Amino acid sequence: MIILIKNKGAVMESTKDLEKYTYNLLAERGVTLEDIAELVLYVQKPYMPNLTIEECREHVASVLSKREVHNAIITGIELDKLTEQNKLSQPLQGIVENDESLYGIDEILAxxxxxLYGSIGFTNYGYLDKVKPGIIKKLDSKAGGHCNTFLDDLVGAVAAAAAGKLAHNEPHRVRHALAEEKA
Amino acid sequence: MIILIKNKGAVMESTKDLEKYTYNLLAERGVTLEDIAELVLYVQKPYMPNLTIEECREHVASVLSKREVHNAIITGIELDKLTEQNKLSQPLQGIVENDESLYGIDEILAxxxxxLYGSIGFTNYGYLDKVKPGIIKKLDSKAGGHCNTFLDDLVGAVAAAAAGKLAHNEPHRVRHALAEEKA
Amino acid sequence: MIILIKNKGAVMESTKDLEKYTYNLLAERGVTLEDIAELVLYVQKPYMPNLTIEECREHVASVLSKREVHNAIITGIELDKLTEQNKLSQPLQGIVENDESLYGIDEILAxxxxxLYGSIGFTNYGYLDKVKPGIIKKLDSKAGGHCNTFLDDLVGAVAAAAAGKLAHNEPHRVRHALAEEKA
Amino acid sequence: MIILIKNKGAVMESTKDLEKYTYNLLAERGVTLEDIAELVLYVQKPYMPNLTIEECREHVASVLSKREVHNAIITGIELDKLTEQNKLSQPLQGIVENDESLYGIDEILAxxxxxLYGSIGFTNYGYLDKVKPGIIKKLDSKAGGHCNTFLDDLVGAVAAAAAGKLAHNEPHRVRHALAEEKA
Structure with missing residues (x-):
């Protein structure tokens, strides 16, 4: 029994450790909390005119504290990095390298x-994916030989989730924004 | 035993009957196969320059032949109609009537x-939901006192699904389109 | 502009109000927080031997505080009640009345x-749906002419979600349980 | 332009090629079409008493002809194989190696x-995951040092999808089966 616990103990990271590791991975790939907070501000400000960058940061941090989010991010970035190092088998290597439009597993992870934040996030996600503002544009350009097939979708998903969380946490602020907008 | 079978038989529609009923419901709410085919052409033509309206029609018809699709459409339109007739309880009546942005069940059904057609359809769905071309615009305007809270999302979903099916059925046509576009 | 705000204001319930309404609806249909907490204990205790009913209650309450959850529950129960009152159109009335296995919209809402709690909840959900312990069995029996086509799935979903949340909040307690179980 | 087309052409596999590659991968990992067909028979026969193994094979083959399915399978098996070869970074290597219950990305792919076959497949999936009949049991036992963290879930998903497709294609056979069962 002791051996089993030790075995499991060796690999079962605390959620806090996984979170730290996720932030490090994102930093290594050129993505900061601030970058994602700016995406949230971009996508959510039209519906919440008095939204601040601090609130966006706070909600991104909340999304990035979830174990399910860590798991998706570390798996996606691992696949991006293995692709850069040409370590995947064919045809998967070519599919991820070229961000083939029919692949779809990058979007499945996103x-x-x-x-995790309900259906409201999907419109935001689709919008970010079309417009590609800020850091998403930068990731998409593959500057410096990076493969970001998974990462650009994951970053968009974190931002969309944080925006959805903001709307759900403060429904009355959303309503006022809409009323003013239509007026 | 015979009674049980007869009971079940009384309600278990054939998929063909459900399909006919779904088309009738859509027609009653002002939506034709042609309307949805035009959405598909709109959203998919940039990726498949030689796409024809006939192909779009055919793929919409294929999506509309699925029992899962019938079930979502007849449930959504039922809720729209009950809302028009003021037959839902509060607060649901008000929520659907006003197409409240935090409701999300319309999008869940969509x-x-x-x-059913993989992750590829979601970008198309998000795009149609933002741009609201053709019949979606018309449904969204609530002309004539209609409540289309569910219907506009369902129609967008059928179009997005058909576009995704087109791309999956003919991956090589999608590729050529992209190559030419970038050239 | 003022009219618009007032219009919107009339229907936009606070999340707290929706929560209260959801509890009332559940009570009206014979489901208490305690019933759902017992499902959580049933499904999660094998993985967390020292799990208490208090913790289960607390996590069910947390799931039941989310607006997305309120929306799914009030929509599903509304459809159940309209079916009991024979107020849906055919063929939907018959389909929901008979809890037709190919319908699937009840499961879509669930x-x-x-x-909202990640993929971990799906195994719990499937298990509860097969075994039908406690309140789920009672709802499924349709005692007293009730239609619970949506409600039994929704209750199972809330319990599965709460169990998933418990596991995610206390990963180390899950691990110990597994280690002991295997020993 | 020519270069672009050639580049894309080099990696864009036809769906038929991807299908062949997927079957080869499954065979390499010890899974045959027959194994999966037997899971379908196991899970669906109670609802369709006259179901034959030939029909099951046919429906599994249909599921395995979809590009979305190929993508999920080749990505999952790649991660299993990289884990066996100790080629993933920590902590992901340990998480996949130990099939950690809170990981969940294996289930996301499944x-x-x-x-792709609607909500009906999820109950079958959950059931197969609990009971672990036939090939799933064999994969789960990790005989011979194999890591099948992704593969067992993927195989269960293909079987559940094929069972769902069977039910949807022949709703009246499902109904008769249920009526007889209850009689």
Whole structure:
């Protein structure tokens, strides 16, 4: 029994440790909490005119504290990095390298993050994916030989989730924004 | 035993009957196969330049032949109609009437259609939901006192699903389109 | 502009109000917080031997505080009640009345709750759906002419979600339980 | 332009090629079409008493002809194989190696297959995951040092999807089965 516990203990990271590791991975790939907070501000400000960057940061941090989110991010970035190092088998290597539009597994991982905050996040996600503002644009350009097939979708998903969380936490602020907008 | 079978038989519609009923419901709410085919052409043509309206029609018809799709559409339209007739309890009546942005159940039903064709449909869905071309615009305007809280999302979902199906059925046509576009 | 705000204001319930309304609806349909907490204990105790009913109650209450959960529950129960009152159109009336196995919209609403807590909840959900312990059995028996086509799935989903939340909040307690179980 | 097309052409596999590659991968990991067909028979026969193994094979083959399914399977098996070869970074290497219960990405990929056939597949999936009949048991036992963290879930998902497709294709056979069962 003791051996079993030790074995498991060796690999079972605390959620806090996984969180730290996720932030480090994101930093290594050129993505900061601030970058994602700016995406949230971009996508949510039209509906919440008095939204501040501090609130966005806070909600991104909350999304990034979830174990389900860590798991999706560390798996996606691992696949991106293995692709850069040419370590995947064919045809998967080529598919991820070229961010093939019919692949879809990058979006499956991203949706697993968005889903945690209900259906409201999906419109935000789709919008970010089309417009590609800020850090998403930068990731998409593959500057410096990086493969970000998974990462750009994951970052968009974290931002969309944080925006959805903001709307759900403060429904009355959302309503006022809409009323003013339509007026 | 015979009674049980007869009981079940009384309610278990054939998929063909449900399909006919779904088309009738859509027609009653002002939506034709042609309307949805035009959405598909709109959203998919940039990726498949030689796409024809006939192909779009055919793929919409294929989506509309699925029992899962019938179930989502007849449930959503039922809720729209009951709302028009003021027959839902409060607060649900008010929530659906006003297409409240935090409701999300309309999108949940729509996603159940998009999901049937993989993750590729979600970008199309999000795009149609933002741009609101053709019939979606018309449904959204609530002309004539209609409540289309569910219907506009369901129609967008059928179109997005059909576009995704087109891309999956003919991956090589999608590729050529992209190559030419970038050239 | 003022009219718009007032209009919106009339229907936009606070999340707290929706929560109260959801509890009332559940009570009206014979489901208490305690019933759901017992499902959580049943499904999660094998993995967390020192789990208490108090903790289960607390996590069910947390799931039941989410607006996405309220929306799914009030929509599902509304459809159950309209079916009891014979107020849906055919063929939907018959389909919901008979809890037709190919319908699936009841499960779509339930999954929208489970999804909020990640993929871990789905195994619990499937298990509860097969074994039908406690309140789920009672709802499924349709005692007293009630239609619970949506409600039994929704209750199972809330319990599965709460169990998933427990596991995610206390990963180390889950691990110990597994180690001891295997020893 | 020519270069672009050639580049894309180099990696864009036809769906038929991906299908062949997927079967080869499954065979390499010890899974045959027959193994999965037997899971379908096991899970669906109670609802369709006259179901034959030939029909099961046919429906599994149909599920395995979809590009979305190929993508999920080749990605999951790649991660299993990289784990066996100790080629993932920590902590992901340990998480996949130990099939950690809070990981959930294996189930996310599996659900992307089940989702293609509607909500009906999820109960079958949950049931197979609990009972672990046939090939799933064998994969789960990790005989011979194999890591099948992703593969067992993917195989269960293909079987659950095929069972769901059977039910949807022949609703009247499902109904008769239920009527007889209850009689």
């Amino acid at each position: 949706f697993s993050i968005v889903n | 996603f159940s259609i998009v999901n | 999954f929208s709750i489970v999804n | 659900f992307s297959i089940v989702n």
